[in-house]
Amino acid sequence: MLLRALYFGGPATRNDLSAATGLSPATVSTMTGDLLSENVVVEAGQVDSDGGRPRVVLRVNPAYGYAVGVDVGETQVSVELFDLEMTKLARAHYAVRSARHDPELVARHILAGVDTVIAESEVPAERVLGVGVGVPGIVEPGPDALVRAKTFGWEAVPLGALLRAGTSLPLFVDNGAKTMGQAELWFGSGKGTRDAIIVLMGSGVGGTVVTDGQIYRGAGKAAGEVGHLKLVAGGRTCRCGARGCLEAYLGAEAILDRGGVVADSADEEAALARLLDEGSPVIAESVELLGVGLSSLVHLFNPERIVIGGWAGLMLGGRMLTEIRAATAANTQAQPFQPETIVLGRLGPDAVALGAATLVLEPFFQGAAFQGAVSTIA
Amino acid sequence: MLLRALYFGGPATRNDLSAATGLSPATVSTMTGDLLSENVVVEAGQVDSDGGRPRVVLRVNPAYGYAVGVDVGETQVSVELFDLEMTKLARAHYAVRSARHDPELVARHILAGVDTVIAESEVPAERVLGVGVGVPGIVEPGPDALVRAKTFGWEAVPLGALLRAGTSLPLFVDNGAKTMGQAELWFGSGKGTRDAIIVLMGSGVGGTVVTDGQIYRGAGKAAGEVGHLKLVAGGRTCRCGARGCLEAYLGAEAILDRGGVVADSADEEAALARLLDEGSPVIAESVELLGVGLSSLVHLFNPERIVIGGWAGLMLGGRMLTEIRAATAANTQAQPFQPETIVLGRLGPDAVALGAATLVLEPFFQGAAFQGAVSTIA
DNA sequence: AGACCATAATCTAAGCCTTGAAAAAAGTCA
DNA sequence: TGACTTTTTTCAAGGCTTAGATTATGGTCT
Numbered sequence: 001m002l003l004r005a006l007y008f009g010g011p012a013t014r015n016d017l018s019a020a021t022g023l024s025p026a027t028v029s030t031m032t033g034d035l036l037s038e039n040v041v042v043e044a045g046q047v048d049s050d051g052g053r054p055r056v057v058l059r060v061n062p063a064y065g066y067a068v069g070v071d072v073g074e075t076q077v078s079v080e081l082f083d084l085e086m087t088k089l090a091r092a093h094y095a096v097r098s099a100r101h102d103p104e105l106v107a108r109h110i111l112a113g114v115d116t117v118i119a120e121s122e123v124p125a126e127r128v129l130g131v132g133v134g135v136p137g138i139v140e141p142g143p144d145a146l147v148r149a150k151t152f153g154w155e156a157v158p159l160g161a162l163l164r165a166g167t168s169l170p171l172f173v174d175n176g177a178k179t180m181g182q183a184e185l186w187f188g189s190g191k192g193t194r195d196a197i198i199v200l201m202g203s204g205v206g207g208t209v210v211t212d213g214q215i216y217r218g219a220g221k222a223a224g225e226v227g228h229l230k231l232v233a234g235g236r237t238c239r240c241g242a243r244g245c246l247e248a249y250l251g252a253e254a255i256l257d258r259g260g261v262v263a264d265s266a267d268e269e270a271a272l273a274r275l276l277d278e279g280s281p282v283i284a285e286s287v288e289l290l291g292v293g294l295s296s297l298v299h300l301f302n303p304e305r306i307v308i309g310g311w312a313g314l315m316l317g318g319r320m321l322t323e324i325r326a327a328t329a330a331n332t333q334a335q336p337f338q339p340e341t342i343v344l345g346r347l348g349p350d351a352v353a354l355g356a357a358t359l360v361l362e363p364f365f366q367g368a369a370f371q372g373a374v375s376t377i378a
Numbered sequence: 379m380l381l382r383a384l385y386f387g388g389p390a391t392r393n394d395l396s397a398a399t400g401l402s403p404a405t406v407s408t409m410t411g412d413l414l415s416e417n418v419v420v421e422a423g424q425v426d427s428d429g430g431r432p433r434v435v436l437r438v439n440p441a442y443g444y445a446v447g448v449d450v451g452e453t454q455v456s457v458e459l460f461d462l463e464m465t466k467l468a469r470a471h472y473a474v475r476s477a478r479h480d481p482e483l484v485a486r487h488i489l490a491g492v493d494t495v496i497a498e499s500e501v502p503a504e505r506v507l508g509v510g511v512g513v514p515g516i517v518e519p520g521p522d523a524l525v526r527a528k529t530f531g532w533e534a535v536p537l538g539a540l541l542r543a544g545t546s547l548p549l550f551v552d553n554g555a556k557t558m559g560q561a562e563l564w565f566g567s568g569k570g571t572r573d574a575i576i577v578l579m580g581s582g583v584g585g586t587v588v589t590d591g592q593i594y595r596g597a598g599k600a601a602g603e604v605g606h607l608k609l610v611a612g613g614r615t616c617r618c619g620a621r622g623c624l625e626a627y628l629g630a631e632a633i634l635d636r637g638g639v640v641a642d643s644a645d646e647e648a649a650l651a652r653l654l655d656e657g658s659p660v661i662a663e664s665v666e667l668l669g670v671g672l673s674s675l676v677h678l679f680n681p682e683r684i685v686i687g688g689w690a691g692l693m694l695g696g697r698m699l700t701e702i703r704a705a706t707a708a709n710t711q712a713q714p715f716q717p718e719t720i721v722l723g724r725l726g727p728d729a730v731a732l733g734a735a736t737l738v739l740e741p742f743f744q745g746a747a748f749q750g751a752v753s754t755i756a
Numbered sequence: 757a758g759a760c761c762a763t764a765a766t767c768t769a770a771g772c773c774t775t776g777a778a779a780a781a782a783g784t785c786a
Numbered sequence: 787t788g789a790c791t792t793t794t795t796t797c798a799a800g801g802c803t804t805a806g807a808t809t810a811t812g813g814t815c816t
Contacts (some may be wrong), residue, residue, distance in 0.1 A: 014794070024775050029795055052792020053782040195597040209678070211589055218680025219573040220714070225677040230709065231611050233670040241711040242673065292611040295620065299603040300587065300678065302596025331608065333619040336598070392765070402804050407766055430763020431811040760815080767808070773801090780795070786788095 291327020669705020
């Protein structure tokens with residue numbers, strides 16, 4: 001709890017921490033004493049006080065531990081190593097021909113990448129807290145971390161089991177949209193909110209729902225699938241098989257298709273940019289539909305903030321944010337709704353690995369820290 | 379925490395409680411000792427154990443305290459008094475001509491009702507824990523409990539303030555759909571679930587979202603407005619002003635309207651029953667639309683259970699539950715989804731007051747209990 | 757019946773966490 | 787330097803929880 005306050009509240013003095021956590025100064029003092037002697041936190045200068053003893057500023061020691069984040073994407077597997085402050089120290093990169101998403105190959109890439117980044121960054125291996133992996137599709141909770149990813153043709157791939165065979169580091173596997181959402185929540189536009197929704201528009205559409213400061217996962221850990229919120233009963237067929245899904249209208253692929261543009265996945269970005277430049281009517285329509293979808297989310301979740309991210313989301317939102325806000329407000333009349341609730345993501349589209357690395361920190365904040373190699377899966 | 383386990387886990391022995399709460403038998407023993415001497419819990423018989431000392435069964439003392447629940451409805455204000463086990467002990471009832479919903483009149487009815495039920499049930503007044511009020515519309519949190527209810531023409535009625543002027547009992551004001559949802563959650567079809575959605579279809583449509591065993595209220599306490607989830611972008615105009623809302627298709631009023639039936643609010647039930655008997659195509663269409671809406675909810679919340687309640691919901695679901703499940707499943711393909719997730723409410727349409735009374739118990743479980751007359755508003 | 761066994765509940769002393777109050781530390785200012 | 791201010795630490799006390807021992811209450815076996 002103290003660690004949390006210090007990590008998210010930035011460097012702070014013992015007094016600040018006492019105010020932030022509600023603990024007494026005495027307790028903060030003894031606890032920070034322990035943390036200092038364990039080297040989890042370090043001193044970082046002083047601040048003069050008016051007339052009294054100067055306050056010592058404390059912060060989390062970025063070098064106390066390290067986290068590996070993995071982004072398993074459509075065309076590549078990228079593995080990154082971060083310190084506790086999430087400064088990127090090393091990166092490994094493996095192209096995957098989009099036809100072949102052999103689970104074992106992906107697992108080998110990940111394992112090789114983990115070794116590479118640890119070696120390259122010259123970080124002591126025993127200081128690595130764990131490996132977080134962001135994958136497309138739904139991850140079934142459990143020690144095997146079964147992954148279902150339509151786009152990869154993965155039906156029930158036990159990625160957790162595959163990886164555990166090759167490393168003794170704690171493992172955390174989660175949906176890529178969720179890891180990216182967590183990144184926005186901790187370090188991006190969602191920072192400081194307790195009730196937020198992060199909508200990620202890329203080729204498809206994913207999302208993260210934050211309730212009470214935490215990602216909401218629901219009973220089967222599959223909540224937050226904003227892409228399959230229905231916009232039009234009986235509408236366009238989605239790749240999930242159902243009809244009228246948001247993704248079937250507002251994924252980049254769908255927008256292009258609706259605009260009559262043929263583009264393979266490498267060209268999608270340029271093609272979407274062109275539609276925007278042209279001021280195609282499909283864009284206005286998309287804004288309107290996005291407003292409808294967001295208004296549903298507002299009524300259901302009443303969030304403090306809605307973050308639009310993902311490359312397509314940033315592209316669309318970058319030019320049409322005002323219109324998106326207006327369209328949402330027009331469909332949200334029952335309650336006082338501030339359009340400023342809707343903002344753009346700040347981390348860019350490559351935050352999946354960053355977010356995946358943050359998964360590793362959860363047990364660290366619980367006070368776990370290096371309790372041997374207990375592999376757990378989110 | 380112990381009280382919670384005992385209340386929801388039914389009568390239990392100290393050993394059961396130890397297992398349920400994770401506390402040691404010693405702790406349970408000392409704490410139940412306190413609770414017994416305070417008369418909050420009482421002994422309720424014994425169970426033989428195979429070969430050892432028999433276990434003493436404990437339960438919450440229903441007569442330890444009482445709660446008043448108020449249902450402010452379209453045509454009447456009803457005030458009910460319950461003991462801790464939520465057995466109804468008394469009821470007072472005031473007709474309100476639907477034209478006039480003068481806030482002060484409603485407040486006077488409520489206050490009179492509270493006095494009446496306490497007198498009638500001959501319960502000691504100092505044993506009444508508080509008054510919960512369920513109202514239509516959105517309640518703004520705060521000491522005044524500002525109520526916005528379109529159907530009543532209430533813009534910002536400070537119901538909490540009005541009532542506080544007439545009673546010193548702790549007050550809790552909340553949306554009627556939420557109180558009813560809480561009733562289903564605690565005592566009805568939602569019992570035992572931690573992630574559930576309760577959809578209440580009456581003349582309009584309301585809802586309650588349960589996350590981690592608690593009603594989710596969102597940043598502005600207005601979450602869970604299932605009625606304004608959009609089903610059809612650009613569709614029928616809702617009374618909220620927006621278009622394509624679920625309520626504009628699936629409220630009883632809307633279903634009848636779509637079926638070309640003219641009925642005033644008193645006849646709605648009979649009229650809807652007639653449509654069902656006739657096998658009107660509007661019904662099949664409604665089932666399909668409900669399936670679309672529920673599938674959106676499944677994707678967003680991934681609930682353990684969906685409860686359909688409210689008089690119209692019970693009527694429709696009573697005959698078409700299988701079809702509703704099928705329609706939902708047809709729109710929910712991305713993840714393993716069990717149609718049995720969807721069930722009917724068990725408490726009937728009159729549970730608003732019951733649910734409102736449960737609002738009073740929250741502080742009781744926090745260990746508050748008769749700490750003077752600290753009026754708080756949910 | 758009496759020895760013995762099994763299970764439930766309680767008692768006791770110890771450990772841990774937190775805190776208020778007092779003391780110590782580290783400055784400023786006159 | 788000494789008075790004063792503010793931050794930090796120390797210390798003893800209080801509260802909560804628990805492991806382990808003890809007591810309570812019954813059954814079973816010879």
